[in-house]
Amino acid sequence: MTGYVVTRAGYASDIAVVVGERLLSGIAHGPGLGEHRATWPAPPHLHVRELLALLTAAEIRGRGGAGFPFARKVATAVESGRRRVLVVNASEGEPGSAKDSALMMTAPHLVLDGAEAVARALGVKHIRIVVPGERPAVLPSVEAAVAERKALGDGLRYDIWTTGGGFVGGQARAVIELLEGRENLPVTAWQPEAVSGFKGRPTLLSNAETFAQVAALVALGAARFGSVGTPEEPGTTLLTVAGDGPGGVVLEVALGTPLSEVLRLCGYEPDITVLLGGYHGMWLPPEQAVQRRMSRSDLSSVGATLGAGIVLPLDRQACPVTLTAAVVDYLAGQSARRCGPCKNGLPALAEACAHLATGGAPGARERIEQLSGLVTGRGACAHPDGTARLVGSLLRNFGSEVSAHERGVCEIAAGVAV
Structure with a gap:
């Protein structure tokens, strides 16, 4: 690949950010507002009906993991009829993800364009931005972009918050807890954030890429936005x-x-x-x-x-059973420890996976399946469910290797193709 920018977007190593045809199209010119405007025009002031029509036509979904239709989030916040809150969640606690950090360092104004378009349509005057505590290079980049915006006197207020780090710190409810001055950990919620979020107000909270996609949609229009991708999933x-x-x-x-x-x-x-x-x-x-x-x-x-x-x-010489055990052990240590599935279930699941990886553990599969069933659907957040999903895919897709480990043999180490 050619034409890439290398930035400190990762946890322990540099991340190569490749120039793209849309969101990453102008990154080679620099992250400043002047350079950004050479590629992207200032977003127009849209009525909420116009914004919803665009979002619906382009079928934009959240890019933070759940893939929830963004138009439905906006509509829910509108239908509340109360003063709304807008949060750009760029906290990205997942170690394997660097896209939001990369955006906030190479194209922060595209993210802010999308947030501005949504904020003005919803009548929001205050944009809150959450950045990852474990990626210190992101904060100064966002601060510089916000300073350029404030110098324009556009009437919007920007505040930046930094997470405490960790895998669950970027979860929506954990972010709300942070903004309200409490520990940056998820809690049980009975209503979606778009109905009752920050201080009980309708809160439109989405990740950095989602807002960047909104900015591209507003600038290009639905037809041009959908000129790439598939008819069902444009963009x-x-x-x-x-x-x-x-x-x-x-x-x-x-x-x-x-x-x-x-x-x-x-x-x-x-x-x-x-x-x-x-x-x-x-x-x-x-x-x-x-x-x-x-x-x-x-x-x-x-x-x-x-x-x-x-x-x-996965490297061909690496064993998915061993790696899954290591990941589950990490995830067990990253839980909020506020409910039984996180406090007790995940450590027990990690121990069972470790026994399987070590080898010579008859009945390990049955024990893992039992524990996965016990933690699924019972946590205060989706952390136990996601961990069980990972383990379940190992059991389904690598049954031969799992069985070999139960017998005390690693097929990868023995040179058997997986």
């Missing part, structure tokens, strides 16, 4: 490939692009095992990876999701 998406280790890449591809093409672009062979969707995602064995496309409809056919756009290729 592009940002992906972080191998973001939890050296050599990570953030790139932009059209929705519907084959996963094999994404892997080739990043220097990987197309027929390898992939963890798709991050640490709460799903293992795809090589025979599935070569068939899948970057679209919700295609991935759902095998029970997978794009999640937050995370692609983690």
Whole structure:
């Protein structure tokens, strides 16, 4: 790949941010407002009806993981009839994801354009921005962008908040807790944030890429926005490939692009095992990876999701059982520990996975399945569910390797292809 910018977007290593055709199209010119305006015009002031029509036509969905229709979020906030709150959530606690950090460092004004367009349509005067505490280079970039905006005197107020770090710190309710001055951990919520969020007010909270996509839609119009992608899923998406280790890449591809093409672009062979969707995602064995496309409809056919756009290729010499055990151990340590599934269930699941990885653990699969069932659907947040989803995909897609580990043999170490 050529024409990329290298930035401190990752946890432990540099991330290559590749110039793209939409959201990442102007990053080579720099993150300043003047450079940004050479590529993107200032967003017009839209009535909320105009904004909703655009969002509905383009079928924009949130890019933070859940894929919820953004138009429905906006409509819910509008229907509340009360004073609303807008939050740009760029906290990105998932180690494998760097796309929001990359956006806030290379194209912060595109994110702010989208937030401004939505804020003005909803009558919001105060934009709150949340950045990751564990990625210190993001904060000064956002502060510089906000300072340029304030110098224009556009009538909007911007406040920046920094998370306490950790995997669950970027969860929506954890962000609300942070904004309200409490510990940056998720709590049980009985209503969506768009109905009752910050101080009980309707809160439109979405991630940085979502707001950048809104800015692109407002600038291009629905027809041009949909000129790439698929008829059912128009537009592009940002992906972080191998973001939890050296050599990570953030790139932009059209929705519907084959996963094999994404892997080739990043220097990987197309027929390898992939963890798709991050640490709460799903293992795809090589025979599935070569068939899948970057679209919700295609991935759902095998029970997978794009999640937050995370692609983690697995080295052919690495064992998915061993790696899953390590990830589950990490996730158990990252829980809020505010409910039984997180406090007790995840540590027990991590221990069972560790026994399986060590080998010679008859009945480990049954124990793991039992614990996964106990934590699913019972937590205060989705953390236990996501962890169980990861483990379940291992059991389904690598049954032979799981059985071998129960017998005390690792097929990868023994040279058996997986």
